[in-house]
Each structure stands twice: as C-alpha cells, then as structure tokens.
Amino acid sequence: MTRFPPHKALDAVIVGSGPNGLAAAVHLAQNGLKVLVLEAAAEMGGGLRSAQLTLPGFIHDPCATVHALAVNSPFQSTLPLSDYGLRWLYAPYSVAHPLDDGRAVTVSRSIEETAAELGSDAAAYHRLIFPLARSARQILTDFLGPLPLPPRHWGAALRFAPLALLPAERLAKLAFRTPPARALFGGMAAHAILPLHFAGTAAFGLVLHMLAHTSGFPLAEGGSAQLAHALSEHLRHLGGEIRTGWQVNALDELPPARLTLLDLTPREVLRISGGRLPDHYRRSLSRYRYGPGVFKVDWALDAPIPWKAENVRRALTVHLGGTLEEICQAERAVWQGKNPATPFVILVQPTLFDPRRAPTGKHIAWAYCHVPHASPQDYLTAIEDQIERFAPGFRQRILARHTFSALQMQAYNPNYVGGDINSGAQTLTQLFTRPVFSLNPYRTPLRGVFLCSASTPPGGGVHGMAGYHAARAALKELAARTRG
Known part of the structure; x- marks a missing residue:
C-alpha cells in the first residue's frame, strides 16, 4: 500500500456518495490522502438510503435492499464495517x-x-x-x-x-x-x-x-442506510470528510485537489464538464447506452x-x-x-x-x-x-x-437515467467497455479526473468495486506524478 506525504490542500475530491463514491474515498484515505466527498442530496448514500416513504415507523429502502455482492465484494468485505454497527x-x-x-x-x-x-x-x-x-x-x-x-x-x-x-x-x-x-x-x-x-x-x-x-x-439490519453509515464512519475514522447538500454544476466549482473522482453517470459528467473534455471523448460518452x-x-x-x-x-x-x-x-x-x-x-x-x-x-x-x-x-x-x-x-x-x-x-437519483438502476445497459459489448472502450475505463482525458460510478466496470450492484478500481487507477497516476 503506497502512502503519500501530507499535502497542504485536499488530495482528492469525490463527487457523489453512493457505494462506489464511498469505496473510492475509503481506499484513497487508506493510502493517506486527505479526502472530501461531496453529495448533492440532503443525505449521503446514493442507492443506500432508507426513508419513511409510506407511514411513520415504516422504514423503506428507496433503492437497494438485498446485498449479496456487498458481503462478497473483494474490497468491501475487507473493511471493519461491523465496528460501526452494521449487522x-x-x-x-x-x-x-x-x-x-x-x-x-x-x-x-x-x-x-x-x-x-x-x-x-x-x-x-x-x-x-x-x-x-x-x-x-x-x-x-x-x-x-x-x-x-x-x-x-x-x-x-x-x-x-x-x-x-x-x-x-x-x-x-x-x-x-x-x-x-x-x-x-x-x-x-x-x-x-x-x-x-x-x-x-x-x-x-x-x-x-x-x-x-x-x-x-x-x-442490513435497520435499513440499507446502515451500510452507507458504516462506510462513511469508516471514512471519517480514516480522516475523510463528507458534505451533503453540495450540488456540483461545473468541474470548476470543485475545491482544488490533486485528484477528482466522479461517482456520476456519463450524462452527468457531460453536464458538469462544460467544454473541458476533448471532442472525441465527449462523443464517446454521448453514445453510452442506457x-x-x-x-x-x-x-x-x-x-x-x-x-x-x-x-x-x-x-x-x-x-x-x-x-x-x-x-x-x-x-x-x-x-x-x-x-x-x-x-x-x-x-x-x-x-x-x-x-x-x-x-x-x-x-x-x-x-x-x-x-x-x-x-x-x-x-x-x-x-x-x-x-x-x-x-x-x-x-x-x-x-x-x-x-x-x-x-x-x-x-x-440522477445516475438512474430513464429509471435505469444499473446506470447503463449491461450488455455484453458494454459490460467491460463502459463508458468507453479503454484499457483504463476509469481515467478521463483530463489530468487527475477519474470516473468511479456504476457506469464503469463492473457495472451495477452494491459492491463498491468500480470505486475501488477507479481509486487504484488514480493512486497509480498520482504516484507517477510524485516520482516525476
């Protein structure tokens, strides 16, 4: 595990606090980075929220409830989430x-x-x-x-x-x-x-x-929000920070950081990137199929x-x-x-x-x-x-x-474009080439900017692996910059 020296500013900003955003943040924090997670909604968690949707005292999960991939995730299964009350x-x-x-x-x-x-x-x-x-x-x-x-x-x-x-x-x-x-x-x-x-x-x-x-x-006993709570508490234990109610409308609005990871679907990436992305990459993202x-x-x-x-x-x-x-x-x-x-x-x-x-x-x-x-x-x-x-x-x-x-x-959840809870069709041709065909699908053409949502491999499901792999790719680039 590579540990990076302290930096006077933020090391990484993660946009979106779904399971992949939280997984990315945790892995970066495990490697000694100063991490900030920004969430547009009033509550963090993305697809891991719980709410009284019908009557008082009835706790529903608006999105995911069953978490077979979470307990089998090669990354999430290594985290001490039970220490934070997850059962x-x-x-x-x-x-x-x-x-x-x-x-x-x-x-x-x-x-x-x-x-x-x-x-x-x-x-x-x-x-x-x-x-x-x-x-x-x-x-x-x-x-x-x-x-x-x-x-x-x-x-x-x-x-x-x-x-x-x-x-x-x-x-x-x-x-x-x-x-x-x-x-x-x-x-x-x-x-x-x-x-x-x-x-x-x-x-x-x-x-x-x-x-x-x-x-x-x-x-998760008590609702899926308990999984999000455990991930966020572990992140805070590692020194990370989460801020809710922070709507990001442009990349230029983000606090300065050496790395930016976007737990966003391609449509949202295009919305906030303005003219910063090269035309060929914008065209590729625009062809992404939901x-x-x-x-x-x-x-x-x-x-x-x-x-x-x-x-x-x-x-x-x-x-x-x-x-x-x-x-x-x-x-x-x-x-x-x-x-x-x-x-x-x-x-x-x-x-x-x-x-x-x-x-x-x-x-x-x-x-x-x-x-x-x-x-x-x-x-x-x-x-x-x-x-x-x-x-x-x-x-x-x-x-x-x-x-x-x-x-x-x-x-x-804006990542569910058209109601697609997998954040993109998981066809054979798009499963490993989401959102673009690349040996490193998490990296964008922008220096230090990475995608970490379910619109990257391995796709939908509460496993955090897209966030984990994106964080690994980001750490590799940061290490190369540090050596240079």
Missing part, C-alpha cells in the same frame, strides 16, 4: 419462485437442498452450480472489475466464462428439462434487465445462484403477504414471473419499448427477517418491474395483479403505498 441478516431462503400450481421452488445456502426441489433436474442443477460456487472467490476477483486479461485464476475462468457468455434462455433450456428449474434460472438471470436471448445474460443467473450458495442474500427503467412500489402492510406456497414466507426475495417463456417475453417487450402483458416482478419482504423496519406486528414489502426506458406509465395495477396471482388477498393487507415511476426514479 447482516439472512433468510432461510434467498429466493423463492412461485409457480401457478401453488408450489414454489426456493434457493437456500445448501446446493443439495435446492437441487432436491427440482426433481429430475436435481443432478443437472448440482453439475451446473457446484463447480462455480466452489470457485466463487476466484470468479468474483477476476470478473468484478475491468476486463480480466489475462485472468488470474485460469481454472475458475474456464469453468465460468463459456457458460456466462451464453444467452440465459439458451442455457436454461440446455441445462434443464423441467419448467420449474428453467423458470428459477430465468428469474435469476432477469436481474440483468436485458432480453434473455442476449449473449452474456447467463452470467447474471450464474453469479446470483453462486452467491446464494456461498453467502446467501443478506439485508437500459430499461424500473417502476417501484413500497407498501406498508398490516400482516405478511399471504402466499399460496408456504415456503415463500421464508424467502427474502421473490421472483414473480411464472414460466421461463413468460419472463423472456416480458423482458423482450420492455427492451423493445413495449409494455409487457404480464411484467416480471422482483419483490422483497424485509420485515419477515428484520422486524425493526416496521411497528410491532406490521410489515413492509417492495417490488419493481422492468419498464421501457424513461416510461412515465403507472404499473401499480400490473404489479399488484402479479402478486395476487400467487398470493390471493394481498391487496387487503395494504395500509399505504408509495410509487416511483421510471422518471421519478431518475429524479431521485
């Missing part, structure tokens, strides 16, 4: 996928237990997932970052990459014979927010299955959701999509700018496992569906119809609702 909670099942016949297939930490639910596909599931789960740490180390050339763990890479490059729809049909197993994999892969016939979408299903069997899918948005609903409930399948009540995340074919049709329609007949819905029920988030005896839940980019349409009825399909009587449990359309999600 991870786990459900018996990370995921449940209800079926129309009243049953549900579930994913637990045990590969054997999960496979056993899949009947004649049990052996196939074990063959597909077990080698990946066994190599999870190596796979994440190689692929949660810029394009790994060459990978450090050849054996793990050769097991993962050929499968990951396939379309999820094709892999589901090649690997499994039964509709429940295919539907389970399709629901996992649909977190990509891409059509499942696209190459590379299998990677999302494989990684989520792998994580479910290594750590499980945790949530994906579909989401429509999200938060509920305050007077009782748990009345699922027909009892085992769904022991799952943190619930995938509501029926069959693989139905999920594929929905995701294809959204990508084409159409409204799906029955949307694929991702639902989370936190208070079954974290009662602190609601008054005694009450509950919260949230769900979202994928929608066309920047759609202003209200999908509340479509989402609740999907829940009623597998949990009749759900609407009778509702005390209050709060909704975010795709455009409202963008207003809440």
